[in-house]
Amino acid sequence: MPRTFYPPPATVNRLVLLGASNLTVSLRQIIQCLQHHCGGPSEILVAAGHGRSYGQDSQFLGRELPGIIASELWTQLDSCKTLPTYAFLTDIGNDILYGAAPAQILDWVGWCIEHLQQQSAQIIVTDLPLASIESLPAWRYKLFRNLFYPFCRLSLDEVRARARAVHRGLLTLAAHQPFMLQAQHPEWMGADAIHHAYWKRDAFYQQVFRHLRVSPGTAGLNGCKQAVSQRWLRRPKFAYKKVLGWEQRHPQPSGILLDGSVVSLY
Template identity: 35%
Template sequence: MVSETNDQAERHRLIVLGASNVAKSLDVLLRVAPRMISKPLEVYAAIGRGRSYGTQSQFLFRRLPGILESELWPTLESRANSAKTSCVITDIGNDLLYSRTVDQIIAWLEQCIIRLRLTAGPIAITGIPLAGIRTLAPYKFRTLRSLMFPGSTLELTTVQQRAEELNVRVQALAQDDDITFIPQNPEWYGFDPIHWKPRKRPEVWHTILASLGHSSFDYTRVRSTFMHEIKHWMTRPHQRTLFGLKQSKQQPVIQRGEQLTVALY
């Protein structure tokens, strides 16, 4: 019989912090990661459309706590730290549209990094999709702002300036040996300047996980469709408020045999 300690030592944890891009491509991630990371694999994800790193956010009729305020962190503290861990930080530009300053966003990211370092795992952090933001038409920006961030009154020029500064500051954070900075490839984006193209999502996740030292494979065989995008739309995180009602759900909420579990926060 394998002891509990040895069983835990064989496990791998993948911790993902992000917003819409991760929520939209979660099913793709769950098909790419097990091909690259040794199993059993435990995924811990603090994600969600419109998610903020530091404050409560709302998307349609659903509200989520800030990533730093979520139950992800007490959960990680309660787990034995013998599992090999990899960490991903992405979708860091959302808070710009919530009128947060670059200094505030960097302070939140630094707090996430401090907490992730307790897992002793390498960290990958993605940059801002500057190519699309630099050339974004004003009408497209106003449409995106009204749909995704209806309370925002920021002008496009302000967002562009702050996005440039934030990208530079994040690169500076990634000077540490345990952090890998991943620039956003302009080819990952199309008409929508902030969300990865569906057909590019397997490539994005393969790039991120490969940067953390995980095995490569032929990701072109992985498909991403609209059905994959909405597959986990109704999957409930640990805490949320829906139509004004607070809800909680025991995690992990996704389990595929004994090889893959997913906890959402």
């Protein structure tokens, strides 16, 4: 018997998600937590990927992605219809281990925030897990640096100094721009000090998104807080990436969730 397909329900909001490994491994969970507070179905724009940089090309196991600010996400965002928009930026300290200077990292993050503000987005940015980085033993730092960032030669003291500078810069940005800066306390972090502990992710993201204000006009059946347990009907594929030097492209949106939310991955 042929399968019956129904048209997707109308989207009530837009989610813009930017980050690297923490966003990648918890993407579906983050979407579900956001929709619990903001409602759905959603139009979801994502720039993520293991080892992703905000401002430069990055590689991970033979896969290369452009910097987040150079991705096609921004062209798509500018062409979208007007919807209540909620944005989440994380994994900002990733670029320290690529050798980027704190001022450059802050410029990249500021650029993203400025463009999201043009969409009247409510924006949440995770701060660097500074306390975890300060308490990280040197031997463990070298182990994880050599595993995840084999070309990095920064000492732990240099990483700490740059992390402090980025932290101070984020505080300054938050004092002058309308976004929420979310602290990352040691109890949420794993052994490497930069990734969230697996068993604490759901509680962490629920805490992160609990202060979001639901925009007027999203009340009703579709706009109510989501109780559905999200799963992929079709997993998203990158709009553009290189694998061992070969370019691959996929039209967007490329992912669909159980509630009809569509996901574009850049």
